[in-house]
Amino acid sequence: MRPVAATSTPAAALPELVPDPVELPAGLADLRAEVRSFLDDERGAARWTPRADVWLSGWDESFSRRLGERGWLGMTIPTEYGGHGRTALERYVVTEELLAAGAPVAAHWIADRQIGPSLLRHGTEEQRRAFLPGIARGEVYFGIGMSEPDSGSDLASVRTRATRVDGGWRLSGTKVWTSGAHHAHAFFALVRTEPRDDAHRHAGLSQFLVELDSPGVEIRPIPLLTGAHHFNEVRFDDVFIPDARVFGELGNGWAQVTGELAFERSGPERFLSTYPLLASLVGELAGAGRADAGTRRRVGSLVSRLWTLRAMSLAVAGALESGRAPELAAALVKDLGTRYENEIVDAARLLVDIPPDPGAESGFARLLADAVLHAPGFTLRGGTNEVLRGIVARGMGLR
Amino acid sequence: MARNSDLADLAASILAAGSDDRDGTGLDTAAWKACAGAGLTSLTDPDTGGTLDDAAVLLEVAGADAARLPLAETDLLAGWLGRAAGLAAPDGPLAAVVTDATGGDRPAGTAGGTVTGSGGTTGTVSAALTRVPWGRSLAAVVVLDGDRVLVLDTGAAAVTEGANLAEEPRDGLTLDGVTPLATGSAPAGAAAELTLRAALARSLLLAGAARGALARSVAYAGERTQFGRPIGRFQAVQQMLAEAGAEVAAASAASAAATSTARRAGFAAPETAFAVAAAKARCSEAATAVARIAHQVHGAIGFTREHALRLVTTRLWAWRDEDGDEAFWNDRVGAAALDAGADGLWPLVTGRP
Ligand SMILES: Cc1cc2nc3c(=O)[nH]c(=O)nc-3n(C[C@H](O)[C@H](O)[C@H](O)COP(=O)(O)OP(=O)(O)OC[C@H]3O[C@@H](n4cnc5c(N)ncnc54)[C@H](O)[C@@H]3O)c2cc1C
Numbered sequence: 139m140r141p142v143a144a145t146s147t148p149a150a151a152l153p154e155l156v157p158d159p160v161e162l163p164a165g166l167a168d169l170r171a172e173v174r175s176f177l178d179d180e181r182g183a184a185r186w187t188p189r190a191d192v193w194l195s196g197w198d199e200s201f202s203r204r205l206g207e208r209g210w211l212g213m214t215i216p217t218e219y220g221g222h223g224r225t226a227l228e229r230y231v232v233t234e235e236l237l238a239a240g241a242p243v244a245a246h247w248i249a250d251r252q253i254g255p256s257l258l259r260h261g262t263e264e265q266r267r268a269f270l271p272g273i274a275r276g277e278v279y280f281g282i283g284m285s286e287p288d289s290g291s292d293l294a295s296v297r298t299r300a301t302r303v304d305g306g307w308r309l310s311g312t313k314v315w316t317s318g319a320h321h322a323h324a325f326f327a328l329v330r331t332e333p334r335d336d337a338h339r340h341a342g343l344s345q346f347l348v349e350l351d352s353p354g355v356e357i358r359p360i361p362l363l364t365g366a367h368h369f370n371e372v373r374f375d376d377v378f379i380p381d382a383r384v385f386g387e388l389g390n391g392w393a394q395v396t397g398e399l400a401f402e403r404s405g406p407e408r409f410l411s412t413y414p415l416l417a418s419l420v421g422e423l424a425g426a427g428r429a430d431a432g433t434r435r436r437v438g439s440l441v442s443r444l445w446t447l448r449a450m451s452l453a454v455a456g457a458l459e460s461g462r463a464p465e466l467a468a469a470l471v472k473d474l475g476t477r478y479e480n481e482i483v484d485a486a487r488l489l490v491d492i493p494p495d496p497g498a499e500s501g502f503a504r505l506l507a508d509a510v511l512h513a514p515g516f517t518l519r520g521g522t523n524e525v526l527r528g529i530v531a532r533g534m535g536l537r
Numbered sequence: 538m539a540r541n542s543d544l545a546d547l548a549a550s551i552l553a554a555g556s557d558d559r560d561g562t563g564l565d566t567a568a569w570k571a572c573a574g575a576g577l578t579s580l581t582d583p584d585t586g587g588t589l590d591d592a593a594v595l596l597e598v599a600g601a602d603a604a605r606l607p608l609a610e611t612d613l614l615a616g617w618l619g620r621a622a623g624l625a626a627p628d629g630p631l632a633a634v635v636t637d638a639t640g641g642d643r644p645a646g647t648a649g650g651t652v653t654g655s656g657g658t659t660g661t662v663s664a665a666l667t668r669v670p671w672g673r674s675l676a677a678v679v680v681l682d683g684d685r686v687l688v689l690d691t692g693a694a695a696v697t698e699g700a701n702l703a704e705e706p707r708d709g710l711t712l713d714g715v716t717p718l719a720t721g722s723a724p725a726g727a728a729a730e731l732t733l734r735a736a737l738a739r740s741l742l743l744a745g746a747a748r749g750a751l752a753r754s755v756a757y758a759g760e761r762t763q764f765g766r767p768i769g770r771f772q773a774v775q776q777m778l779a780e781a782g783a784e785v786a787a788a789s790a791a792s793a794a795a796t797s798t799a800r801r802a803g804f805a806a807p808e809t810a811f812a813v814a815a816a817k818a819r820c821s822e823a824a825t826a827v828a829r830i831a832h833q834v835h836g837a838i839g840f841t842r843e844h845a846l847r848l849v850t851t852r853l854w855a856w857r858d859e860d861g862d863e864a865f866w867n868d869r870v871g872a873a874a875l876d877a878g879a880d881g882l883w884p885l886v887t888g889r890p
Contacts, residue, residue: 152752155786159793238883421879429875435864438871442815445886446787449794474783527779534755534782536769
């Protein structure tokens with residue numbers, strides 16, 4: 139065996155894993171206070187009950203409209219499209235307050251998070267005017283039509299096909315796991331517009347803006363393991379899509395979808411799904427005076443991790459705000475954040491002797507039950523952790 | 538904090554060079570001189586125009602390059618304590634020691650000891666100090682003893698050599714009937730602030746060392762071939778390195794966020810105490826995972842003395858415990874969380890009550 143000499147440090151050669159830290163401007167404290175007092179009023183009036191994983195399951199259209207009235211949806215959309223021309227960091231503050239409170243944000247979530255920004259970047263003027271004002275009012279809801287029965291992690295293998303016809307396209311195929319399709323007005327479908335070329339698997343994909351009440355669209359529920367109706371199978375049987383609903387550039391679907399994913403992956407929802415359970419856990423422990431050293435340390439570790447994840451996620455938001463798409467950092471935050479969401483579930487199970495109760499109206503037992511039953515989804519949705527790590531490995535130059 | 542990339546480049550160019558004795562246990566004298574010449578040993582001294590952010594950049598680079606220099610001890614700890622007490626300290630490497638008589642809730646394993654005698658301008662003192670970083674190489678040690686601060690010349694000290702896991706000197710110093718170079722009174726809260734400053738500095742060093750360990754591992758995975766291809770092409774290896782990448786990113790983000798909180802709010806602010814506690818705990822947790830993965834990826838060669846990997850992994854193991862391990866700091870974070878209760882937790886985390 140020949141010893142390897144100490145080489146000069148390669149530390150500088152690593153790509154940026156996390157963007158520069160962001161300090162929220164002091165002025166945002168007022169906005170935060172406004173959101174908190176609104177949420178206090180809502181809870182006081184029992185308009186909803188805090189729940190875990192609200193951005194998946196808390197569908198409440200009237201709540202979304204109330205947020206719209208306050209100007210807290212479509213915040214980064216320019217005013218000419220009904221938005222509010224505010225910064226990504228202002229939106230971040232509103233979003234994290236809603237999630238921490240366990241407020242029912244599912245109805246507008248996808249539209250506000252990624253469809254709005256996508257429409258601004260790739261949409262036609264007519265498409266923007268048709269959809270953005272309704273999104274900002276909390277009245278127009280969207281889904282995401284990416285996955286298919288045989289295309290999950292390997293998204294480039296989608297088989298739904300669009301064929302050119304007079305004045306538009308005809309779609310045939312099946313999408314699955316489509317969150318909220320049974321309530322949503324429209325979704326973006328990723329489809330093949332050119333035959334698959336094995337040498338260029340990402341070429342020949344396009345996105346269409348499909349209104350879900352179009353003739354030939356069939357939406358069938360796929361119940362979650364809890365029995366709840368959240369996601370769906372969406373079938374296209376020769377569905378006509380007019381040229382005006384082609385989204386972005388034909389053949390550019392892969393790049394568009396990847397751009398959307400940067401917004402989809404880095405947000406605070408990737409570590410706050412189980413935050414209401416953590417708060418409830420702290421409440422139980424503080425109330426019971428059960429603060430032995432081991433418990434304090436475990437809670438402390440969860441809170442240190444939360445604080446760190448928030449710093450990382452803010453850094454990514456800051457980079458997005460300045461026009462960059464930090465794909466590597468977004469993947470890292472999502473991997474770490476979604477595993478963290480599971481850690482809260484385990485700590486809550488083990489630190490407090492209250493069994494999960496899916497029948498409870500509210501409180502720790504109900505939050506724990508919801509969190510346990512929803513946990514499998516955390517590390518799947520938006521791209522699985524294994525696939526994200528592949529992205530990280532590529533970013534670090536390993537593949 | 539806008540990261541100062543010129544400073545990072547300057548620091549890297551000085552520190553990556555190292556000295557001939559890079560594998561030794563003593564001070565890297567050549568690098569110290571270069572750093573002192575470039576003003577890097579007193580960045581947080583307001584007179585030099587540096588900032589805490591600059592010091593943070595330097596410490597991360599020093600951690601990544603396994604620099605054998607008491608930069609944090611000299612600048613952020615002893616330099617600060619001396620200045621805060623209105624005392625001048627000699628040029629050269631310094632360390633701060635908080636004596637046992639000072640009291641306060643301090644982590645185990647940090648420098649301590651006792652001082653007897655009156656000091657002042659005429660009196661003499663005797664001191665028995667333990668675990669003093671780079672004790673054998675110091676120009677002076679700045680001691681916080683109750684409500685007084687003493688600057689002691691270590692030239693006459695009897696040294697009992699000791700070291701941490703990374704072979705960085707942690708020495709015993711015994712001084713008998715010496716006249717202090719200077720004596721002053723301690724600012725309020727000095728012990729608590731030193732504890733926080735040390736933990737923040739250590740977090741930054743840990744974040745750097747973690748980055749250094751990851752960078753070495755990624756580079757190695759690209760070079761080492763087995764089964765006819767670089768091991769970095771195997772998905773199992775990629776998954777491990779991606780996990781290490783997430784831990785490095787977390788350590789970096791946590792130490793940077795604590796730095797900006799301290800700069801903005803000052804060390805006396807409760808939000809700084811919270812942020813530093815969370816950062817040191819998180820960086821110590823990251824150290825464990827990153828060192829484990831770095832060694833797994835390197836195979837047997839990384840377990841040898843000849844290989845440079847140990848320079849960063851032994852630091853990860855040493856530093857994760859120094860200035861408070863994750864149990865110490867998570868205990869504080871947990872106590873703050875339980876005090877805040879269910880409704881106060883979120884304001885605590887966001888730092889905006
Ligand atoms: C709650 C929820 C909501 C969702 N909502 C939507 C939605 O609204 N719209 C939509 O389009 N999709 C949605 N999805 C689908 C989601 O994007 C997919 O589940 C995900 O991309 C994984 O695909 P899959 O389920 O087919 O798993 P598969 O791709 O079959 O993967 C199965 C397992 O194999 C692993 N694996 C696969 N390939 C690799 C590889 N190359 N290397 C290592 N491991 C690999 C995976 O990590 C996973 O562990 C949703 C999913 C969930 C759980």
